[in-house]
Amino acid sequence: MPAFKAPNRILMGPGPSNIAPRVLEALSEPVIGHLDPEFSQLMERVKHLLRQTFLTENSLTMPVSAPGSAGMETCFVNLIEPSDKVLVCINGVFGGRMLENIERIGAEAVVLEQPWGEAVDPERVRKLLREHSQICALAFVHAETSTGALSDAQTLAGIAREYGAITIVDCVTSLAGVPLRTDDWGLDAVYSGTQKCLSCVPGISPVTFGPRALERLQRRTTKVPSWFLDLNLVMQYWDGGDGARTYHHTAPVNALYALHEALVQLHEEGLERSWARHRHHHGALRSGLEALGFEFAVSDASARLPQLNAVRVPPGIEEAQVRSRLLSEFSLEIGPGLGPWAGEVWRIGLMGTSCTAESVLTFLSAYGEISGAGDAGVRSAGEYYETAEGAD
């Protein structure tokens, strides 16, 4: 059997995104023990860099050894007990998964359901918090990757606090792509993923718990129903300083080298510059897409995610066939629509390392060629780059 050789793709879907060569190189450093003092130092550095990325002082800030879904589950199993009532906002796929988590714990869910493509409505959240007493947590998705909608996490967290509820916030796609200020906004439990705007290998989920979340964890009356995700146990490994760590599970050692390198790279650029870069290239892509006749699926322009552009496939375009030609002829991946948007919407990602002028122009020119629409998109994006305030 020959060794597996992965093709070089331009990853412009909903994640994973492209990874910088230096991050891939970090992966191939020698394996060392997960209790090696050198590894212990790396763990401290990763926690420090994650705090800088989440913009938090939270001591409990660490990477869960499993993908974003496990970060979601970590928040729910540690913070919600069967006797609790949780308000969960569903405006796409990932809010629905939050509801799944609440139901599996056996807690009561109050559901705020909104049409796909809308941001979570703070006034409807306030109304439900007013109507239902004893809601202990508000759960919502900051950046809904299934629809491209951005919700106002700061306002939502402020409302939750007025009613004494903690916030559980999905920031898998938002982290490093749009402003996210955990402490300033008062977010209590936040989880993310490594393969979206952090541009690292998939399979790790950074999480951070603030003081109010920690207090709930400490006041639990029932055992955390997941052994692997029980933070009381996980922290005996992640929280112990050098020499004080005890084995819980074997950390994904090399993936954490890669995460360290990806975070170092992010902070060399600067978090705010990374946010600005995502906005900048989104502006060029939008200009090109609109010149080609595309419409954004999120109608409110201020609620559109720069890193995930959901657009309606124009009439007469064979969506699956065009996507498959983009992959086979241009080695370029974009994402299909999910659920009610399957067959109707494309999700064009500009995440992390994939967020460049080259990605934008390659997609627009490839689409122009395949669809016969020509170079109107490339020209319009080119003009944008010439005239807009540059980010790079």
Ligand SMILES: *Cc1c(COP(=O)(O)O)cnc(C)c1O
């Ligand atoms: C990708 C994603 C997840 C799940 O992350 P995995 O790493 O695929 O488990 C959760 N929430 C949102 C908003 C996502 O985009």
